[in-house]
Structure formats: structure tokens, C-alpha cells
Amino acid sequence: xxxxxxxxxxxxxxxxxxxxxxxxxxxxxxxxxxxxxxxxxxxxxxxxxxxxxxxxxxxxxxxxxxxxxxxxxxxxxxxxxxxxxxxxxxxxxxxxxxxxxxxxxxxxxxxxxxxxxxxxxxxxxxxxxxxxxxxxxxxxxxxxxxxxxxxxxxxxxxxxxxxxxxxxxxxxxxxxxxxxxxxxxxxxxxxxxxxxxxxxxxxxxxxxxxxxxxxxxxxxxxxxxxxxxxxxxxxxxxxxxxxxxxxxxxxxxxxxxxxxxxxxxxxxxxxxxxxxxxxxxxxxxxxxxxxxxxxxxxxxxxxxxxxxxxxxxxxxxxxxxxxxxxxxxxx
Numbered sequence: 001x002x003x004x005x006x007x008x009x010x011x012x013x014x015x016x017x018x019x020x021x022x023x024x025x026x027x028x029x030x031x032x033x034x035x036x037x038x039x040x041x042x043x044x045x046x047x048x049x050x051x052x053x054x055x056x057x058x059x060x061x062x063x064x065x066x067x068x069x070x071x072x073x074x075x076x077x078x079x080x081x082x083x084x085x086x087x088x089x090x091x092x093x094x095x096x097x098x099x100x101x102x103x104x105x106x107x108x109x110x111x112x113x114x115x116x117x118x119x120x121x122x123x124x125x126x127x128x129x130x131x132x133x134x135x136x137x138x139x140x141x142x143x144x145x146x147x148x149x150x151x152x153x154x155x156x157x158x159x160x161x162x163x164x165x166x167x168x169x170x171x172x173x174x175x176x177x178x179x180x181x182x183x184x185x186x187x188x189x190x191x192x193x194x195x196x197x198x199x200x201x202x203x204x205x206x207x208x209x210x211x212x213x214x215x216x217x218x219x220x221x222x223x224x225x226x227x228x229x230x231x232x233x234x235x236x237x238x239x240x241x242x243x244x245x246x247x248x249x250x251x252x253x254x255x256x257x258x259x260x261x262x263x264x265x266x267x268x269x270x271x272x273x274x275x276x277x278x279x280x281x282x283x284x285x286x287x288x289x290x291x292x293x294x295x296x297x298x299x300x301x302x303x304x305x306x307x308x309x310x311x312x313x314x315x316x317x318x319x320x321x322x323x324x325x326x327x328x329x330x331x
Contacts, residue, residue, distance in 0.1 A: 001047070001048050001049050001281070001284065001285055003049050003050065003130045003131065003284050003285075004049070004050040004051070004052070004128055004129045004130050004131075005041060005044050005049055005050070005051045005052075005129070005130065005131040005132070005133065005280065006051075006052050006053075006054065006079075006125060006126065006129050006131070006132045006133070006156075006161075007037040007038060007040055007041040007051065007052075007053050007054070007132070007133045007134075008037055008053070008054045008055070008132075008133075008134050008138060008148070008149060008152050009035050009036060009037030009038060009053075009055060009134070009135060009137065009138050010035050010055060010088055010107070010110065010112040010113070010137070010138070010141065010145075011033050011034065011035040011038055011053075011055050011057065011066050011070070011088075011112075012033070012034060012035055012087065012088040012089055012090050012105075012107060012110075013031060013032075013033055013062065013066070013087055013088070013089050013090075014031065014032050014033065014034045014089075014090055014091075014092060014269075014307070014308060015029035015030070015031055015089065015090070015091050015092070016029060016030045016031075016032075016091070016092040016093075016094065016306075017029060017030075017091075017092070017093050017094065018030060019094070020094050020095070020096045021093070022093055023091065023093050023102070023104075026093075029091070030306075032069070032307045032308060032309075033065075033066045033069045033070075033308070034269070034270065034307065034308025034309065035055070035308070036135050036137055036166065036168065036270075036272075036273050037053065037133055037134065037135055037137075037138070037273075038053045038055070038070065038075070038309075039270045039273035039274070039277070039308050039309050039310065040133050040273050040276050040277045040280070041053045041075055041133070041277075042070075042073040042074065042075060042277075042309040042310070042311075043273070043274055043277030043278070043281075043298065043309070043310045043312075044277050044280060044281060045073060045074030045075055046073075046074060046310075046311060046312070046313065047277075047281050047313070047314045048314070049281065049284075050076065051074070051075055051076065052075060052076035052077075052078065052079055052125070053070060053075050053076075053077065053079070053080070054079045054080070054120065054125065054152070055080055055081070055112060056080070056081040056082070056083055056111050056112045056115040057080060057081070057082055057083075057087065057111060057112075058082070058083070058084070058085050058086060058087050058111045059082040059083060059084060062087050063082060063087060063111070066087070067080055073309060073311075079120075079125055081115065081119060081120075082111075083111050083114075083115060084111070085109070085110060085111035085114060086109065086110055086111065087110060087111065088105075088106070088107030088110040088112065088113075089105075089106040089107065090103055090104065090105045090106065090107065091103065091104040091106070092269060094239075094267065095239030095240075096238075096239055096240050097238050097239060097240055098238050098239070099239055100239055101239055101268065101269075103269070105172075107141070110141075112141070112145065113141045113142040113144070113145055114142065114144060115144060115145070115148065116144065117144055117147045117148040117151050120148065120151065120152075122151055122152055122155035122156070123155055123159070125155075126155055126156055126159045126161050127159075129156070129159070129161050130161065130162060130284065131161060131162045131163070131164065131280060131284065132152065132153070132156040132161050132162070132163050132164070133163075133164045133165070133166075133276070133280065134149055134152065134153060134163070134164075134165050134166075134187070134191075135165065135166040135167075135168045136165070136166065136167045136168040136169055136170065136180070136184060136200075136204065137168050137170055137173065139183045139184065139187065140170050140173035140174050140180070141173060142176050143176050143177070143178065146178065146183050149187065150183075150186070150187065153165075153187050153190050153191070154190070156190075157190045157225075162192050162193075163190060163191045163192050163193070164191065164192065164193040164194070164195075164276065164279075164280055165187060165188060165191040165193070165194050165195070166194075166195040166272065166273075166276050167184070167188070167194055167195060167196040167200040167204050168195070168200070168272075169199060169200045169203045169204055171203075180203050180204045181203075181204065181205075181206055184204035184205070185204070185205060185206075185222070185223075188204065188205060188219075188223055188226070189222070189223040189225060190225055191223070191225060191226060192225060192226065192227045192228065193226075193227065193228040193229075193230070193279065193280075193283065194219070194226060194228070194229055194230075195229075195230050195231060195272070195275075195276055195279075196215075196219070196229060196230075196231060197231045198210070198212065198215060201215045201218075201219060205219055205222060205223075207219060207222070212231070212247070212249075212254070213249065213254050216229040216249040216254075220251065227250070227251060228248060228249065228250055228251075228279075228283070228288075229248075229249040230246060230247060230248045230249065230279060230292070230295075231246070231247060232244060232245065232246045232247075232272065232275055232296070232299065233245050233246070233247070239265070240263070240264060240265050241261075241262065241263050241264075241265070242262050242265060242268070242303070243259055243260065243261050243262070244259065244260050244262060244271075244296065244299060244300060244303075245257050245258065245259040245260070245296060246275060246292055246295055246296040246299075247292075248279070248288060248289075248291070248292045250288050255288055255289050255292050256292075257292050257293050257295075257296040258293065258296070260296065260297075260300045262300060262303050265303045265304075266303060266304050266305065266306055267302075267303065267305060267306045267307065268302075268303050269307075269308055270302050270305075270307070270308045270309060270310060271299045271302045271303055272299070273302075273308075273310070274295075274298045274299045274301070274302035274310040275295045275296065275298065275299035276295070277295075277298060277310065278291070278294045278295030278296070278297070278298035278299065278317065279291055279292070279294075279295040281294065281295075281298075281314075282294040282295060293321045294317055294318070294321060297317045297318075297320040297321045298310060298312065298317045300320065301316060301317060301320060
């Protein structure tokens with residue numbers, strides 16, 4: 001696919017207990033790097049889309065290792081910045097059966113949180129770009145991160161770049177004096193595709209509705225730039241067994257995907273990012289229903305992949321959509 005996507009967001013070092021060990025009993029951790037927006041870009045890069053990620057890392061070997069990871073994953077890292085400071089961390093304990101998974105964040109005062117937005121030339125970054133992706137995590141981190149996101153969205157809109165935003169309301173992140181309703185409505189107003197559930201509508205757009213379609217319509221009334229609204233529905237039977245489906249409001253009707261029964265989940269972190277990537281990929285090249293089915297199938301496959309990123313191919317996703325080669329030994 002001859003398209004170019006830009007994403008913006010913090011990358012953290014992820015430390016996971018081996019297998020299903022608990023934090024209290026683990027004596028080692030598996031290390032990868034991850035971040036919601038970069039996870040989206042990595043999926044798209046694996047599907048043949050030119051993808052670049054904009055972020056900032058500490059200027060030491062750990063930061064440089066993170067850049068190497070992004071390059072390995074197929075991303076353009078020419079807009080990665082280095083500065084003095086620390087790398088954000090998060091810790092994962094994978095649950096099993098009726099024991100829930102746990103995540104602990106340690107990202108306060110990171111290089112990305114303190115990065116100077118004036119260092120970024122967004123006009124240059126968006127030259128030749130077709131799509132820009134942001135999430136509600138970035139403007140929640142710090143005042144400077146919020147400004148960085150605001151600058152990016154404004155520049156993308158000015159240059160005719162399509163914009164997607166996963167609203168991703170994180171209550172515990174908003175600690176620098178601003179609340180979501182101070183920042184998010186303006187960002188959402190310039191965005192073409194949003195991922196939002198009813199809680200996100202309430203906290204980020206001041207829309208209080210119990211019916212999803214009504215909430216979507218009110219969002220479009222407030223923000224006419226919005227062309228699509230989507231979310232997933234998850235039934236958690238246990239940490240290892242979930243059911244998943246997705247819906248997409250296209251301004252005229254609410255499309256629904258098939259529902260998948262995921263009985264032996266390996267790692268659910270990044271499942272929403274895989275869904276977002278699938279929607280972007282589908283909407284860049286196919287119809288609305290096809291895009292929705294591709295997105296849900298991509299998310300389902302992510303639940304079988306350890307780590308943050310969804311290293312699966314277009315063929316694997318397409319085969320799952322069609323119900324082909326499911327769980328077979330392929331030679």
C-alpha cells in the first residue's frame with residue numbers, strides 16, 4: 001500500500017514477569033519496548049505502509065536500544081529526538097484463569113514528558129503523509145506533551161492529512177493541573193476517526209448518553225470533522241478467555257463485526273492498538289465493513305502474540321476474517 005502514516009507518542013520499556021509469575025515471586029523480567037501509538041505504527045509497517053513515529057528518548061544506551069527496536073519493527077525513526085533524562089517504564093504481570101493481569105506504570109518525569117515541542121518541525125514531518133495518529137495518553141502526560149500533540153494535530157489538519165485519535169481516557173495520568181475537558185475537545189474536533197466508548201465521551205467530550213449511536217451523533221454535532229466513531233466490546237470470562245467484537249459508526253449506520261471467542265489468551269496488552277491499526281489500514285484501502293472486520297481480526301491475533309506489538313501479516317489477518325487456516329500447522 002503506497003501510503004504514509006505518522007504517529008506520535010511516548011515509548012516505554014516494558015518489563016514482564018516470565019510466563020505467569022507474580023511480581024512478588026519473579027526474580028527476572030522479560031524486556032521489550034512499547035507505546036500505544038507506536039504499536040499502531042508497527043502494525044501498519046508490517047502491512048506494507050510507510051510509517052514514521054515521533055518521540056523522544058534519553059540520550060544513553062537504553063534510549064538507543066529503543067530506537068533500534070523501532071527500526072527492527074520497520075518504522076522510520078528519522079523524527080526521533082534525544083535529550084537528557086529518564087525513560088518511562090511499565091511492569092506487567094500476566095494473569096491466568098480467574099486471576100487478573102496487572103500493570104504498574106513508572107513514567108513520571110520522563111524525557112518525553114519534558115520534551116520541548118518547539119524542536120519539532122511538523123510541516124516537514126507531514127510532507128507526503130496521508131494519515132496522522134494520536135491518543136489521549138499523550139495530552140494527559142504533561143503540559144509540554146499536550147502542546148506537542150496540539151501542534152501536531154493542528155499541522156496535520158492544515159496540510160490535509162487524515163487524523164485518527166484513540167481517546168483512551170486515563171484518569172490517573174492527568175496530574176499537571178489540566179483536566180481532559182480543558183484539552184481533549186479541541187483535539188477531537190480536528191480528528192476524522194475516533195475510538196471512544198461511553199466513558200470516553202463523558203470524560204473527554206461532556207457527552208452523557210447510555211445509547212452508543214446517540215452518543216456518536218452528539219459527538220458529530222459538536223465536532224463535524226468526525227467521520228467515523230468506533231469501539232470494541234469485550235466480555236471477560238477470565239484472564240485467559242475473552243470474547244471480542246467491534247462496532248463502527250460511519251455517520252449513517254452502526255456496523256457490527258463478528259464476535260470472536262478467545263479461549264487461551266497469551267497477552268492482551270496492545271489489543272486495542274492492533275484494532276486501531278486495522279481500522280486505519282482498512283479505511284485507507286477498502287470499505288467500512290471490511291475495515292471493521294479486518295480490525296477485529298487483527299486485534300484477536302494480537303492476543304496470541306507476547307509483547308506490545310502485533311507482528312502478524314495481512315494474509316494472516318485476512319485468513320482469520322475468512323475463517324481459513326485457523327490454528328493449522330502451515331508448512
